Amino acid sequence: NAGVMQNPRHLVRRRGQEARLRCSPMKGHSHVYWYRQLPEEGLKFMVYLQKENIIDESGMPKERFSAEFPKEGPSILRIQQVVRGDSAAYFCASSPLPGVAANEQFFGPGTRLTVL
Amino acid sequence: KNEVEQSPQNLTAQEGEFITINCSYSVGISALHWLQQHPGGGIVSLFMLSSGKKKHGRLIATINIQEKHSSLHITASHPRDSAVYICAVTNTGNQFYFGTGTSLTVIP
Numbered sequence: 028n029a030g031v032m033q034n035p036r037h038l039v040r041r042r043g044q045e046a047r048l049r050c051s052p053m054k055g056h057s058h059v060y061w062y063r064q065l066p067e068e069g070l071k072f073m074v075y076l077q078k079e080n081i082i083d084e085s086g087m088p089k090e091r092f093s094a095e096f097p098k099e100g101p102s103i104l105r106i107q108q109v110v111r112g113d114s115a116a117y118f119c120a121s122s123p124l125p126g127v128a129a130n131e132q133f134f135g136p137g138t139r140l141t142v143l
Numbered sequence: 144k145n146e147v148e149q150s151p152q153n154l155t156a157q158e159g160e161f162i163t164i165n166c167s168y169s170v171g172i173s174a175l176h177w178l179q180q181h182p183g184g185g186i187v188s189l190f191m192l193s194s195g196k197k198k199h200g201r202l203i204a205t206i207n208i209q210e211k212h213s214s215l216h217i218t219a220s221h222p223r224d225s226a227v228y229i230c231a232v233t234n235t236g237n238q239f240y241f242g243t244g245t246s247l248t249v250i251p
Contacts, residue, residue, distance in 0.1 A: 062241075068243065069244055120186075131191050132188055133188065134185070136184065137185070
């Protein structure tokens with residue numbers, strides 16, 4: 028059973044471009060969480076999704092950021108018109124049951140986004 | 144002030160030493176998590192607990208709900224334990240808060 032997969036592992040974008048980060052949860056997991064780790068800072072929750080639903084997006088910046096988890100395929104975190112401040116490690120985690128606190132989350136290896 | 148505070152920020156230990164990392168939080172919680180992040184960035188969930196104590200190998204996690212405090216202990220530390228240890232809590236509204244981590248280096 029493969030773990031949580033994220034791709035790409037490293038992504039370089041120029042200011043103003045779009046970044047698309049993908050997360051494939053563990054098999055049988057239907058709940059996905061995205062976190063951001065800025066340089067020299069701790070992890071911050073961004074968004075919690077279930078298949079075809081956003082459950083909690085309270086940690087997402089209001090502009091330029093969006094997330095989806097379609098019925099088929101990976102979860103996508105999309106950042107439009109990237110700026111240097113978006114440079115960070117973006118981690119995805121998945122769990123089999125609903126609710127952030129209900130059970131253990133399994134983390135992916137992260138995508139390191141660098142904005143030039 | 145952060146909702147989750149960890150101490151110490153950095154810790155260096157000799158191989159074999161007993162290690163304690165502390166976590167205090169200021170919100171009502173549903174659960175507390177201890178995570179391990181290795182150089183290179185991968186994150187592993189070590190424990191999730193809402194009361195009492197859990198043990199896994201040489202790792203022990205305890206939580207005191209009344210005092211809003213948790214500790215992570217490592218017995219017989221080893222260089223491969225070198226990593227950043229992160230405390231995180233989920234509050235009753237399912238908001239997730241992270242500490243800034245404790246960087247542990249175990250010297251052979």
